[in-house]
Amino acid sequence: MISKQFQVTGYSEGYYKVGEFTPPRWVDDGLAKPITGATPRYGDGRVVAVPEGIVEQLRGIGDAVYTGTDETAERTRDWWPGTMLAHTDGDPATPDAVIVEASGVKQVQAVLRLAAANGIPVTVAAGRSNVTGSTLPLEGGIVLDIHTMNSILGFNPTDLTAECEPGVFGDVLEERLQTAWGVTTGHWPQSLGLSTVGGWVACRGAGQLSTRYGKVEDMVTELDVVLPSGELVTLGGRQRAAVGPDLKQLFIGSEGMLGVITRVVLRTHALPDYARYAAYEYDTFEAGLDACRRIMQRGVTPAALRLWDNMEGDYYFGNGGNTLLLILDEGDPRLVDVTVDIASDEAATTGTAVDAEPIFQKWLATRFEVPAQNAFEDDGAWMADTLEMTAGWSQLPRIYQRVQSEVGALEGTFVVSAHQSHAYTDAACVYFTIQGTLPIKDRAAWYRAVWDVADKVIIEEHGQLSHHHGVGVVRTPYVAESLGGGMEVLRAVKQALDPGRMLNPGKYGL
Template identity: 50%
Template sequence: MLSKEALKRKYNRGDYTVGAHTVPKFAREAAPEATTARFQTSALPAGFVENLAGLAGVTEVVTEAAAVTAGVRDWWAGTMIAETDHRGQYPDTVIVKVSSVEGIQAVLAAANEAGVPVTASAARSNVTGSALPAAGGVVLDVLALDQVLDFDEESQIITVQPGIFGDIFEQWLQDRGFTAGNWPSSFGISTVGGWVACRGAGQLSTRYGKIEDMVVGLDVVLADGTLVSTGGSPRAAVGPDLNQVFTGSEGTLGVITSVSLRVHRLPDYTKALAFGFPSFAAGLDACREILQRGANPAVLRLYDELESGVQFGHGETNVLLIADEGNPIIIDAVMAVVADVCKDAVVLDQDAILETWLDTRYLTGKSAEGFKASAGFVADTLEMVAPWSKLPGIYERVVAAINAVPGTNAGSAHQSHAYVDGACLYFSLRGTVEPDERQAWYDQVWQAVNSVLIEENASISHHHGCGLLRSPYVADSLGTGFTVLSDLKKALDPKGILNPGKLGL
């Protein structure tokens, strides 16, 4: 039997400090070194930067080239390729740090009047370029807005500012006997505002839901500086859910200034099981059956043979890891369903597999494990979602599409988030080419995969969002629905200043 802390506090294993923020030491690998390319901000309107520095709530305006480059860097493979190719430059860009909602309002009002682009930014842990200033202008740094504003313990609703880091947020809750239940791989280097803006998911999402399932209400500043509030009720039938307009909008429709979330009591009971399946399709079928019988274990993760070998030393099978936490009556019932569904599978050492997963689940760059690094090596991940009926075929087609691109080492996948009607497959892409061919290989493999996903009518992203990486595919992915998104953008941001170049907008 695992202790009640097994799934909850495993991250707390020796910390180090990044700026003013303490994060788990194994949650972060070294980011690429900044290039020192210089640029001018002369294309910004005369006097605009000086005006920003004088606004109430603005604490700093960063204009020096190297500091701007370092201050916008994210974890996207495309950023790393560009910087090491000496293309990581952001001309006509300044970083504006704010310490209050009023500061956000003032900056947006000034930028809107001047027609200057604004890209909201916090921890920059995203892997799609969603917080990169594609059109220059203002990078609005909201990290200083990092406070817990309110906690309704009886209703289990907490309200926080967008810049609070995931581990600090979770520790605050756990000290009071609660958990948010949202544990992304970027847990120690991401913020609550980023989770909401990119529609993120934690590793225990089958039990607790994705971030959009947790949002109760939002405060958002629109492009012209107007502050609006949405939601606030457990459920409502007063028109569309306006929380969902801004959840996942990646800063293209407004800047989030506070988030109210549903939280949960800390669990006091956990169980885990692990099995091996002869094929990925057979494992997917077991996952589907578990969910459709009414069980929803917190962890339900299936790895193909390549990833089973790299992650757990079981390359002869397709490893399925199941773990759950909560009320003993419920968890025992869930695990009884799991055991019955998997009765014909090979039983594996669940303690060893779970321990390995817990030890490595916050490591960045896991897609590169098992492959030789070199100057021309590129590794990235791609997550998508589709109905169960399509997933086995999509798995085969996507892996084949990855492997067909010249220079590819291997494509692989695991199922990471599951629902009654479908699941997310999380693919790893790896290639070794000449250093000056990395961008071409990267573009080609992403084009190959997205062509398959659009043809299969699958969603091109489950929880990483779109950013610059997926922006070219959004219109095709949404089909006729893209017109609605485009019209909404025009209504809320008529001058188009908010995070241009993202979501296909």
């Protein structure tokens, strides 16, 4: 029923472009300035220009090729607030690049072979819904735009698997699956209509119902990947095999730095007709987190345990400032009823039951709304960002308290709120929203300070920097410390697959 609701209401009240890049709201509001600055806002100064002779060869390979500062800005612009900061100041976010659109595997292979032979970096992009700067070409070179690799290739009704290309947008895929085959991926990110399947895989994404259906790494059964050499490999396809490591997982979450994903096979599920929900209030966010922990450790997996802290509970639902928990599930009625009954029993031991109907309906109606990131008024500015992370249940209360306190103490910060969006038996994802009001000239410094302070807390308290948005530009400064000895393993994998450091250079410190 929850997944079916998409057929009725669609995505984001129609505020998006179907099957193509949707600009963030600040662009439609006319806040993007002409690019007049000379120095890129991001990167370490290493820039690789593409010679005109190579550009001409690319024109013979790709479906379309674009060059120049304005084209680079328009065709690499994403949903990261860092890009917004640059473009609303009239600065380039990155060096100029050559944007090559490709709609077929052979084109992808040809571009990578040409780039490898000439030492030119390649950054892959499609939906550009990322909020971390993961598809920005920090060293110029080539941007390989694969959003037109957007075919749904087939469906296996016995295995319940769907096969598609990486440029398929989430809403297009889900509509086809539901109407043609009566199934759903169960993958419902807030960015559904802005994001592509390839982006989900590359950033190890998660949807709103992940407690029932899993994250994207749980859904992918097979991948085709073009390596930096131009070689095409197929990984996976042998479910639960014990023939060495699961190599497809190397590329799930690799953010385009190890290879280019060109085909994905996903598990699907029969489209449910039945849903049930319940709601409870708690005095504190910490008490709500503990209730969610106990529910998960009872062994039930409702589609979602959505916990809003006191500030968000009041802001979104007008509940008077209490922490609010929404339990919801969909599927076979017998399984759903048992799941919600057990979850409710546990929730009620420390919480107070409230009328779930208006809460569920409000969440259902607004779950795909993508908020604004920036606004100007006179000489001041308001801006916002979200920061999601994951940690064990024992660590989350202190991380929540410290991020609220320490980010809240930064001059200009006026809101630090949070909700828990994804839960497991041992851990959960907490999703912070941070807002500031400050002079326009101070925006970039405040923004960097927010991330510095928050990620320092997360590392010190033994959390993980990201649950589903990935690293990109914004988290790169903290990756080595976060991974510890694992960073050398990652460097070795990168060196083995991409010795020329060609794919998405500058991210992860690689």
